[in-house]
Amino acid sequence: MARDTRDRIIAVARDLVHGASLAEVSTEDVCRAAGVHKGSLYHFFPSKEALGGAVLEHNWDMMRAVLDEAFADDVPPLDRIDRFVTSFVRMLTLMRERFGVTPGCPLGTLVSEVAGHGDEARAQAGRVLNGWMGYFATAISEAKGRGDVPEDIDPSTAATRVLALMQGLALLAKAHDDPDLVLLARSDIRLLLRASR
Amino acid sequence: MARDTRDRIIAVARDLVHGASLAEVSTEDVCRAAGVHKGSLYHFFPSKEALGGAVLEHNWDMMRAVLDEAFADDVPPLDRIDRFVTSFVRMLTLMRERFGVTPGCPLGTLVSEVAGHGDEARAQAGRVLNGWMGYFATAISEAKGRGDVPEDIDPSTAATRVLALMQGLALLAKAHDDPDLVLLARSDIRLLLRASR
DNA sequence: CGCAGAGTTGACCGATCAGTCAAATCCTTC
DNA sequence: GAAGGATTTGACTGATCGGTCAACTCTGCG
Numbered sequence: 001m002a003r004d005t006r007d008r009i010i011a012v013a014r015d016l017v018h019g020a021s022l023a024e025v026s027t028e029d030v031c032r033a034a035g036v037h038k039g040s041l042y043h044f045f046p047s048k049e050a051l052g053g054a055v056l057e058h059n060w061d062m063m064r065a066v067l068d069e070a071f072a073d074d075v076p077p078l079d080r081i082d083r084f085v086t087s088f089v090r091m092l093t094l095m096r097e098r099f100g101v102t103p104g105c106p107l108g109t110l111v112s113e114v115a116g117h118g119d120e121a122r123a124q125a126g127r128v129l130n131g132w133m134g135y136f137a138t139a140i141s142e143a144k145g146r147g148d149v150p151e152d153i154d155p156s157t158a159a160t161r162v163l164a165l166m167q168g169l170a171l172l173a174k175a176h177d178d179p180d181l182v183l184l185a186r187s188d189i190r191l192l193l194r195a196s197r
Numbered sequence: 198m199a200r201d202t203r204d205r206i207i208a209v210a211r212d213l214v215h216g217a218s219l220a221e222v223s224t225e226d227v228c229r230a231a232g233v234h235k236g237s238l239y240h241f242f243p244s245k246e247a248l249g250g251a252v253l254e255h256n257w258d259m260m261r262a263v264l265d266e267a268f269a270d271d272v273p274p275l276d277r278i279d280r281f282v283t284s285f286v287r288m289l290t291l292m293r294e295r296f297g298v299t300p301g302c303p304l305g306t307l308v309s310e311v312a313g314h315g316d317e318a319r320a321q322a323g324r325v326l327n328g329w330m331g332y333f334a335t336a337i338s339e340a341k342g343r344g345d346v347p348e349d350i351d352p353s354t355a356a357t358r359v360l361a362l363m364q365g366l367a368l369l370a371k372a373h374d375d376p377d378l379v380l381l382a383r384s385d386i387r388l389l390l391r392a393s394r
Numbered sequence: 395c396g397c398a399g400a401g402t403t404g405a406c407c408g409a410t411c412a413g414t415c416a417a418a419t420c421c422t423t424c
Numbered sequence: 425g426a427a428g429g430a431t432t433t434g435a436c437t438g439a440t441c442g443g444t445c446a447a448c449t450c451t452g453c454g
Contacts, residue, residue: 048413174312
């Protein structure tokens with residue numbers, strides 16, 4: 001029951017945070033929704049901030065699973081990015097059906113809120129974003145090796161651009177309540193990379 | 198003293214919100230910092246949400262001033278976008294010096310938070326974003342007329358892409374505490390528009 | 395001046411906040 | 425089945441939350 005309770009608290013907190021900020025969700029909300037008492041929450045997490053960090057970590061695990069699936073190397077590297085965008089949009093669409101509103105990026109919105117909460121929180125945020133960028137950078141580097149992308153493209157910088165584009169589109173998607181806006185990323189990324197295919 | 202007090206409340210609230218979310222700032226924080234009593238705040242604003250809306254409106258006014266200056270038609274249309282990006286980065290840098298942390302986009306972060314607060318708030322968010330996009334769309338349309346941008350570019354869609362890119366870069370800038378990241382937008386935008394100059 | 399309405403005061407409300415704690419219960423291991 | 429740690433309970437705290445209110449002061453106008 002132990003791990004189960006901890007996981008349930010995180011899952012419930014994650015659900016409540018979607019469409020709202022972490023600050024808008026109280027520990028009592030979380031406990032009520034998880035069917036758990038305050039003492040249990042504070043048995044597993046030293047503070048509300050720590051719970052927020054755990055939620056971010058949980059979302060990063062989810063995202064990494066999606067990334068690992070999309071970036072399997074059975075298709076050309078740039079196609080993997082396309083495949084990820086498609087999965088990402090599908091994820092947003094599912095969340096929209098489930099919560100009634102289009103959420104922003106599950107990582108980006110949390111990262112943005114947490115970035116002002118002290119150094120350790122910002123370090124976690126940076127680690128997550130860099131981890132994500134790594135997937136893009138690797139694929140872009142490989143695309144360069146194949147000649148799909150010009151030699152003068154720096155994979156790390158290009159990955160930053162790609163990630164930024166997706167984050168921004170996710171924000172607009174949330175504001176306009178339309179996940180499909182993010183699909184624009186697929187063609188944009190080819191343009192940003194000056195890709196030949 | 199009347200308008201003065203109202204403006205001071207908005208200005209203080211705007212300052213406190215930077216680097217934090219609206220939900221993290223209490224009305225008491227705002228009153229204390231503005232040297233004003235609760236009753237005064239609620240004399241001018243019917244609710245905390247209304248204050249949030251006023252802050253968003255205030256930030257939109259500021260941004261519009263920057264936009265109007267940058268989009269003066271004394272340079273080619275795409276150069277106006279460059280000029281805006283530069284001003285935008287300068288704004289972020291100033292705010293970083295003033296508050297100690299890099300804020301996200303003053304509009305984007307508020308829009309993102311407010312988007313889940315009911316229909317009227319979302320409508321305001323959409324209106325602000327569309328207003329912003331309008332500047333880009335007009336410039337892109339004009340660039341098309343001059344042949345700087347291919348005929349098949351749809352100004353409205355392209356403007357969405359440009360805005361998304363800037364929002365995403367601003368988010369990364371906040372997470373990495375480095376406003377200059379947004380400067381990447383200048384070259385990216387040319388690529389997104391397949392601009393010939 | 396006198397008056398009316400805008401602006402301001404400061405105390406106050408009930409609700410809710412994050413967090414605590416000692417006692418009860420569960421689970422594992424011997 | 426006893427021991428002992430992990431987990432859960434449920435009541436509790438002091439602070440703070442958004443918001444209200446009646447009374448007070450200021451200001452512009454006839």
